[in-house]
Amino acid sequence: MNFFRRLLGLLLLALTGAAAAPTRPNILWLTSEDHGPHVGCYGDAFATTPTFDRLARMGLRYRRVWSGAPVCAPARTTLISGVYPAATGSEHMRSLVPYPRGQRMYPQFLRDAGYHCSNNAKTDYNLAEPGRVWDESSPRAHWRTRAPGQPFFAVFNSTKSHESQIRTRPHLFAHDPAGVRVPAYHPDTPEVRRDWAQYHDQVTAADADAARVLAELEADGLLEDTIIFHYADHGSGMPRNKRWAYNAGLQVPLVVVIPEKFRHLRPPEYQAGGVSDRLVGFVDFAPTLLNLLGMKPPAWMQGRAFLGPDLPPAAKFLHGYRARMDERIDLTRSVTDGRHVYIRNFMPHRPQGQYLDYMFQTPTTRVWRRLFDEGKLNAAQAAFWQPKPPEELYDLENDPDEVRNLADSPAHRSVLKTLREELRRHAHEIRDVSFLPEGEMHRRRAGGSPYDMAREPGRYPFERVFATAERASSLKPEATSKLLAALADADAAVRWWAAQGFLMRGPAAVRPVQAELRRALEDASPDVRIAVAEALAAHGDEPERLRALAVLVPLADAGRNDVFTAVAALNALDLLEDKARPVAAGIQVLPADGPTPHARYQTYVPRLVESLLRRF
Numbered sequence: 001m002n003f004f005r006r007l008l009g010l011l012l013l014a015l016t017g018a019a020a021a022p023t024r025p026n027i028l029w030l031t032s033e034d035h036g037p038h039v040g041c042y043g044d045a046f047a048t049t050p051t052f053d054r055l056a057r058m059g060l061r062y063r064r065v066w067s068g069a070p071v072c073a074p075a076r077t078t079l080i081s082g083v084y085p086a087a088t089g090s091e092h093m094r095s096l097v098p099y100p101r102g103q104r105m106y107p108q109f110l111r112d113a114g115y116h117c118s119n120n121a122k123t124d125y126n127l128a129e130p131g132r133v134w135d136e137s138s139p140r141a142h143w144r145t146r147a148p149g150q151p152f153f154a155v156f157n158s159t160k161s162h163e164s165q166i167r168t169r170p171h172l173f174a175h176d177p178a179g180v181r182v183p184a185y186h187p188d189t190p191e192v193r194r195d196w197a198q199y200h201d202q203v204t205a206a207d208a209d210a211a212r213v214l215a216e217l218e219a220d221g222l223l224e225d226t227i228i229f230h231y232a233d234h235g236s237g238m239p240r241n242k243r244w245a246y247n248a249g250l251q252v253p254l255v256v257v258i259p260e261k262f263r264h265l266r267p268p269e270y271q272a273g274g275v276s277d278r279l280v281g282f283v284d285f286a287p288t289l290l291n292l293l294g295m296k297p298p299a300w301m302q303g304r305a306f307l308g309p310d311l312p313p314a315a316k317f318l319h320g321y322r323a324r325m326d327e328r329i330d331l332t333r334s335v336t337d338g339r340h341v342y343i344r345n346f347m348p349h350r351p352q353g354q355y356l357d358y359m360f361q362t363p364t365t366r367v368w369r370r371l372f373d374e375g376k377l378n379a380a381q382a383a384f385w386q387p388k389p390p391e392e393l394y395d396l397e398n399d400p401d402e403v404r405n406l407a408d409s410p411a412h413r414s415v416l417k418t419l420r421e422e423l424r425r426h427a428h429e430i431r432d433v434s435f436l437p438e439g440e441m442h443r444r445r446a447g448g449s450p451y452d453m454a455r456e457p458g459r460y461p462f463e464r465v466f467a468t469a470e471r472a473s474s475l476k477p478e479a480t481s482k483l484l485a486a487l488a489d490a491d492a493a494v495r496w497w498a499a500q501g502f503l504m505r506g507p508a509a510v511r512p513v514q515a516e517l518r519r520a521l522e523d524a525s526p527d528v529r530i531a532v533a534e535a536l537a538a539h540g541d542e543p544e545r546l547r548a549l550a551v552l553v554p555l556a557d558a559g560r561n562d563v564f565t566a567v568a569a570l571n572a573l574d575l576l577e578d579k580a581r582p583v584a585a586g587i588q589v590l591p592a593d594g595p596t597p598h599a600r601y602q603t604y605v606p607r608l609v610e611s612l613l614r615r616f
Helices: 002-016 018-023 050-058 072-081 106-112 190-219 260-265 282-292 363-373 379-385 410-430 438-445 450-454 462-473 477-486 492-505 507-520 526-539 542-555 563-588 604-615
Strands: 026-032 060-062 116-120 152-158 226-232 254-257 274-276 318-322 332-336 340-345 391-395
Touching (some): 050 190, 190 226, 190 363, 332 410, 363 379, 477 492, 507 542, 542 563
Parallel strands (some): 026 152
Antiparallel strands (some): 318 332, 332 340
16 A cells, blocks of 8 residues: 555656656755754854754744653654654653554655655654655665655754763863853752853754755755754753753754745744744644645644644644653653643652663763752752652743742642643543553553554543542642552552552551552552552561562562563662662672563663662
8 A cells, every 4th residue: 555655656746747846845854962942043142053043044933842752762753653652652761662553654654745755864763663664764864865856855863962972071162161051950060061061062063964964955956945944852961951841851942944935835924034932842743744745634643733734723732741761760741831831740759860870971960969969959959859749830931940830829820720731631632651650551552552552442541540640649648548449449550550649658658558558569460569569668667668678679570570560670679779778689689681572671670770789
């Protein structure tokens, strides 16, 4: 079927002839990694970004764009699919799940329409590719390999601004560390200033990569035939930006240039040097591409086109996601109306700054943590290393660094209620599968895709699971009776959230129900057993702690359990810190690896085991 679609597209191209080619725009995506709107045209006077600024003068700059996920793999998965990763089960960092039945990646639609699709060169999707996606995907991929007269879609991605590049030493600074603006959540130290200055240097280097591609486009005489997008894949690589579902981790710069001959594809607000206040998310990019080519986006795409003819109404809200980040487990959802950001932390007991090996390679992270341990941080700086509030609300207009939480402000109750209800509505609409433990999601999908599983009757009682997750993470003491009843629910995910609720509330909630939790140590679900064991080991009396630890250590054995079970149990042991010392001997002999369903999961168990061995 795909072969015949592509053949038809090529026949139509041949019949219309080269003379008709200008009626079909080429499309060029210039992308860069790990940087937010720290560019000149967004008002950053410290930045040096002549290419971004030139394109902004030529075209339209979007003021409020969210990547959806604050880290590369799920962000790129959103782009390539046009579906929220929280709906497909693909938001966990560097994971891999089957593609939903009947859905395709956007280049497959473009190739069927006769476009040459090239990607230079990053993919990094958390969804398994449903057949051939690109005509060429490699460091050599280029529009110049297309057939004569064939329109192209080309992606050129720069890695120069990636997180790893802001800590590479030695470094010759182009931007003076003395001139950087240190955000309110970071301590103002020489290490932090150097990292922020080097970050700006690397954004300049990525900007230069885009300039080289543009020069090739102009040399080929294609500038007036090509729609150009220039954007980044999520917020900066600095800690509390990348990986966190704040505006700082999600907002990206986006400039679009549409040549005069394609003015009919411009949105109403388009003008050279103009600014759009339309809310745009990465989930909108795939339907936008199809709309630009006159193709109706399929109903399963969850975004809205923002370019091309017959545009749908603009979204009123944008949504953000955070789940497992490499080896560390968490669950956060965020939503913005463009001015306010609402964050719902479903695991408030886990601090933002859980130890993450890759993040701690950045000097800023290490000095920030050291100053916290020494008690030398103010409240805004220390919050990163402490348990999270269940709800956060920020006013970006008056607090761009998102450090003044307005969730308890009487003056903001209406905004809080609106955004909270929108977050709930959206989770229900997409049937957010990340409210299942990752291992349970894979067991429950039974060889199919999480997306399809969540839509089959009886397989995912989302409403019951989500309600328990909200109740558990609210931290309200009066919820404990309902959580205790939920420990006996027929669904394992409901029981898991009930156990998490006791863990989150501490000794005052755990001690009175130790007998009930002890019985749950024999639950059929390994995820429930782990959550219950962590609650008892953290907050139970001494006999219960020892009993719970004896359950956790065997579950942390990656040679005897699947990688998801081992990762969950190892996280629990690591967060217990010295309370896990009675089983130090068992921890010391845990295997550092085991079988995994894909190579994308292979580094997580070794990092967690290494973290535990450093302590014991």
